[in-house]
Amino acid sequence: MLPAVLGPPIFLPFYLKAVRAGFPSPADDYLDAPIDLSRTLIQNAPATFVMTVAGDSAIDVGIFDGSLITVDRSLLPRDGDAVVVDVNGERSIKIFRIAGGRSSLAFGNRRYPDYDPGRDAQIEIFGVVTNTVRRFRR
Amino acid sequence: MTRSFALIDGNSFYCSCERVFDPRLRRRPVIVLSNNDGCAVARTAEAKALGIKMGAPMFTIRELCKREGVVVFSSNYTLYGDMSRRMNTVYERFASDIEVYSIDESFLDMTPVAPGQRAEMGRDLRSTVSTWTGVPTCVGIGPTKTLAKLANKIAKSTPQLRGVCDLTSDEARREWLPLLALENVWGIGRASQAKLGTFGCKTAADVAALDPKLARKTLTVVGERIVHELRGQPCIDLETVAPTRKGCAVTRSFAGRVESLEMMQEALAAHATRLGEKLRHHGLATDHVTVFFHTSPFDNGPSRSVSTTVDFPEATNDTLVLVRSAKWGARRIWKSGYRYSKAGLMTVDLVAPEFSQRALIGPLDREKSGRLMVALDACNQKLGRGVVFPAAAGIARQKKAWITKFDMRSPRYTTRIDEVPVVGKA
Numbered sequence: 001m002l003p004a005v006l007g008p009p010i011f012l013p014f015y016l017k018a019v020r021a022g023f024p025s026p027a028d029d030y031l032d033a034p035i036d037l038s039r040t041l042i043q044n045a046p047a048t049f050v051m052t053v054a055g056d057s058a059i060d061v062g063i064f065d066g067s068l069i070t071v072d073r074s075l076l077p078r079d080g081d082a083v084v085v086d087v088n089g090e091r092s093i094k095i096f097r098i099a100g101g102r103s104s105l106a107f108g109n110r111r112y113p114d115y116d117p118g119r120d121a122q123i124e125i126f127g128v129v130t131n132t133v134r135r136f137r138r
Numbered sequence: 139m140t141r142s143f144a145l146i147d148g149n150s151f152y153c154s155c156e157r158v159f160d161p162r163l164r165r166r167p168v169i170v171l172s173n174n175d176g177c178a179v180a181r182t183a184e185a186k187a188l189g190i191k192m193g194a195p196m197f198t199i200r201e202l203c204k205r206e207g208v209v210v211f212s213s214n215y216t217l218y219g220d221m222s223r224r225m226n227t228v229y230e231r232f233a234s235d236i237e238v239y240s241i242d243e244s245f246l247d248m249t250p251v252a253p254g255q256r257a258e259m260g261r262d263l264r265s266t267v268s269t270w271t272g273v274p275t276c277v278g279i280g281p282t283k284t285l286a287k288l289a290n291k292i293a294k295s296t297p298q299l300r301g302v303c304d305l306t307s308d309e310a311r312r313e314w315l316p317l318l319a320l321e322n323v324w325g326i327g328r329a330s331q332a333k334l335g336t337f338g339c340k341t342a343a344d345v346a347a348l349d350p351k352l353a354r355k356t357l358t359v360v361g362e363r364i365v366h367e368l369r370g371q372p373c374i375d376l377e378t379v380a381p382t383r384k385g386c387a388v389t390r391s392f393a394g395r396v397e398s399l400e401m402m403q404e405a406l407a408a409h410a411t412r413l414g415e416k417l418r419h420h421g422l423a424t425d426h427v428t429v430f431f432h433t434s435p436f437d438n439g440p441s442r443s444v445s446t447t448v449d450f451p452e453a454t455n456d457t458l459v460l461v462r463s464a465k466w467g468a469r470r471i472w473k474s475g476y477r478y479s480k481a482g483l484m485t486v487d488l489v490a491p492e493f494s495q496r497a498l499i500g501p502l503d504r505e506k507s508g509r510l511m512v513a514l515d516a517c518n519q520k521l522g523r524g525v526v527f528p529a530a531a532g533i534a535r536q537k538k539a540w541i542t543k544f545d546m547r548s549p550r551y552t553t554r555i556d557e558v559p560v561v562g563k564a
Contacts, residue, residue: 044270045227046225046270047224047269051559051561052558052559053560053561068555068558069561073269073271073272084561089161089162089164091161091559091562092562
């Protein structure tokens with residue numbers, strides 16, 4: 001007898017009916033893997049980080065307090081993208097704006113005053129927000 | 139086709155991982171401590187500049203860290219392991235053959251890349267890893283693994299190279315090897331340095347110029363290999379498939395000190411539980427286990443360091459057998475009156491259980507034990523490590539005395555949904 005050894009889990013297709021000598025299930029030839037949301041939310045795994053949002057500074061673009069976000073570091077930010085950015089060592093969410101070769105950052109909330117990081121602020125974009133996940137009925 | 143290897147590794151890797159998730163750490167001195175917060179095992183350039191040495195015990199630098207505002211972390215191997223995995227995923231886009239040499243170093247096969255384009259590829263690799271993961275790296279390139287390792291050292295210590303050093307050409311090696319002291323050569327430890335010193339060897343170039351036969355006489359076949367490798371003749375190939383583990387150990391320092399046999403047996407039972415998990419995970423078994431414990435060299439009391447090996451009638455990876463043996467071994471060498479600081483279990487010569495001899499007398503019921511262990515592992519995999527364990531390993535209330543301390547560990551930002559970074563408004 002061999003002792004059993006656990007390896008990584010192997011996912012096998014789930015057959016809808018017991019195997020019997022008889023009429024095969026018409027669904028057997030159409031089996032798909034179950035939907036895996038992470039494949040939809042994460043395009044580039046080694047460059048993607050999950051974070052939690054605190055505050056309402058980006059609600060105009062649909063990013064709410066308490067939501068999860070996926071942040072992809074491999075993307076170049078485009079005009080209108082929500083980005084996670086480090087300004088003088090503080091990490092926050094801002095909207096990236098670029099017009100006529102000049103880029104700037106803005107709050108994603110109309111009720112906030114205009115965002116001004118100051119002239120010699122140290123600014124570094126951490127990554128581009130690609131999705132948010134809001135969970136109801138926790 | 140001349141071979142070519144690249145060695146890429148993270149700069150102050152553990153500290154760099156911490157910096158990715160906390161922007162306030164940028165430009166501040168940061169150190170990461172070994173298990174149990176014993177000594178500094180990673181230091182940023184700023185911390186090195188303050189004179190903090192590799193392996194410095196925490197109690198010798200505590201005051202300095204307070205005074206200079208050094209940020210101190212307990213090790214967070216869950217996080218570093220995940221970042222390491224991400225980096226290796228990036229490497230796969232650049233090379234088809236990769237050897238993960240350690241948590242922060244990998245060898246890449248650069249043979250298919252044209253010699254003139256290797257340095258540029260090294261720069262692309264570096265910038266991609268930095269952009270995608272946030273971890274800064276250095277790349278060393280050479281016709282042998284030893285030269286790739288050496289090139290990596292040069293890249294690390296020469297800022298104007300911007301993180302990449304290529305020792306592919308003879309000219310580059312003639313220029314750099316005379317500038318590198320012996321201790322920079324992969325495989326030359328302190329003992330070998332002393333021996334080589336007697337021949338007047340001071341630099342990597344001196345070693346490359348040695349007669350291989352003489353090197354073999356003084357430093358065994360390993361030394362001979364180093365000479366050939368430094369001359370650009372590869373003797374060590376890429377190990378893309380991890381070799382079967384030859385040994386396995388579980389050791390921990392105690393958070394406090396252990397003075398009773400019961401407490402020691404409990405700690406060792408917990409180690410045995412982990413050892414069983416490790417063996418089963420690798421599909422291996424062992425026919426013996428070595429139990430050891432000792433006092434701390436930093437304590438003032440009497441010192442003692444002992445070990446004993448317990449043999450089994452046949453190879454096994456059954457946690458219950460390992461626990462029984464560990465407890466029995468501990469009783470055999472136990473002596474009261476000492477404050478023990480560390481205990482562990484070790485085993486060498488691991489075998490695949492199906493190839494091991496069955497005992498003639500009192501064979502283990504492998505079928506029953508196998509089913510029990512599968513159930514045990516399945517529970518712990520589903521519910522989290524340590525949910526189901528032999529009672530011998532103690533229960534939480536008592537465990538406090540000997541489990542590993544993680545006082546200053548950062549969150550496991552990338553592997554636990556309830557520990558991901560929080561981003562607010564600023």
